[in-house]
Amino acid sequence: MSLDWIYYAISWILLRWHALWDFIGVPDGRFIGSNWSWILAIVFLVVTVRVILFPVFVKQIKSQRAMQALQPKVKELQEKHKGDRETLQKEMMELYRTEKANPLMGCLPMFLQIPVFLGLFHTLRRLNPDNQGKTLYGWTVEQFESATHASLFTAPLAGKFGSTAEELNALQANGTTVKIIAGILVLIMMATTYLTSRQMILKTGWAEDPQQKMIQRLMLYGIPASLLISGALFPIGVIIYWVTNNLFTLAQQQWVLRKFPPPPMANKGGSSSPARPSGPPAKKPAAGGKAPQSPVQPGRSGGLFGRNKPAPEPETPVVETKALAPKPGAKPVNPKRGGRPASKPKG
Numbered sequence: 001m002s003l004d005w006i007y008y009a010i011s012w013i014l015l016r017w018h019a020l021w022d023f024i025g026v027p028d029g030r031f032i033g034s035n036w037s038w039i040l041a042i043v044f045l046v047v048t049v050r051v052i053l054f055p056v057f058v059k060q061i062k063s064q065r066a067m068q069a070l071q072p073k074v075k076e077l078q079e080k081h082k083g084d085r086e087t088l089q090k091e092m093m094e095l096y097r098t099e100k101a102n103p104l105m106g107c108l109p110m111f112l113q114i115p116v117f118l119g120l121f122h123t124l125r126r127l128n129p130d131n132q133g134k135t136l137y138g139w140t141v142e143q144f145e146s147a148t149h150a151s152l153f154t155a156p157l158a159g160k161f162g163s164t165a166e167e168l169n170a171l172q173a174n175g176t177t178v179k180i181i182a183g184i185l186v187l188i189m190m191a192t193t194y195l196t197s198r199q200m201i202l203k204t205g206w207a208e209d210p211q212q213k214m215i216q217r218l219m220l221y222g223i224p225a226s227l228l229i230s231g232a233l234f235p236i237g238v239i240i241y242w243v244t245n246n247l248f249t250l251a252q253q254q255w256v257l258r259k260f261p262p263p264p265m266a267n268k269g270g271s272s273s274p275a276r277p278s279g280p281p282a283k284k285p286a287a288g289g290k291a292p293q294s295p296v297q298p299g300r301s302g303g304l305f306g307r308n309k310p311a312p313e314p315e316t317p318v319v320e321t322k323a324l325a326p327k328p329g330a331k332p333v334n335p336k337r338g339g340r341p342a343s344k345p346k347g
Contacts, residue, residue, distance in 0.1 A: 010119035063105035127158035157237035186231035192246035
């Protein structure tokens with residue numbers, strides 16, 4: 001199957017963005033050793049592709065929510081068919097079919113970007129002054145020559161970490177500079193690839209399904225590790241595309257996860273955590289066995305925010321001490337005998 005339609009499409013988008021930045025007045029000559037009009041054309045190639053794939057990204061989020069909601073049922077099937085892997089796989093596929101959930105939907109946006117990546121890789125790899133097919137895929141000779149000499153900090157966009165001496169001589173590039181710039185970009189590419197996967201897993205949690213968990217581990221560790229080797233074969237322009245795409249993904253996922261947060265995860269035991277009592281905790285009894293007596297506080301009638309005044313405390317009655325005092329010359333009263341006067345002694 002011919003991929004020329006992909007090469008034509010990528011070239012058309014790239015050239016349109018370059019023409020726009022050139023029309024706006026972004027300098028096409030080297031500034032700080034960089035041709036920013038071509039670099040911005042690659043950056044906005046990412047923006048174009050991500051805008052086109054945004055509906056697919058929304059479907060990916062919905063699919064991940066559906067898979068997360070199915071985790072309790074998946075766990076039940078795992079407990080039911082423990083040790084019978086074949087039956088477990090059949091039951092899980094039937095569950096996905098019934099609930100209309102696709103476990104591979106989470107990888108769909110990445111798979112759809114593979115043709116774009118391959119198209120840009122093929123287009124930038126052709127940027128060689130000795131190439132005779134300069135007008136292929138809708139390019140003009142002038143555009144081809146301009147892109148061939150485009151660079152990032154004096155490192156050609158068509159150069160790569162593993163460029164041979166002949167390729168570097170054709171691009172009129174310094175091998176040490178190309179390796180330094182390409183090496184730094186490869187490390188940034190690995191780090192941002194890891195962060196995009198980690199961001200989603202931390203928000204949605206690890207899957208209970210072994211197949212899903214294996215895919216999550218592959219995306220989190222396997223793909224970034226593979227870039228350490230394959231990154232040496234990527235032109236610098238392709239790495240710029242990859243890093244920009246990762247940064248766009250990080251920002252897009254953060255926005256979606258804030259606007260549509262994942263549902264709260266239930267406890268492993270299947271029961272929610274016990275609610276804490278709303279009142280204050282009871283005080284422990286003192287060492288003597290009696291609970292400490294605390295003064296009773298008057299109730300607050302101020303409502304939720306306490307704006308009204310509290311209820312007044314009951315007033316203590318005032319006792320007239322003068323009325324209770326004995327009169328001058330009166331006989332003393334024995335309190336033990338109920339206030340009666342003492343009897344005279346006999347004979």
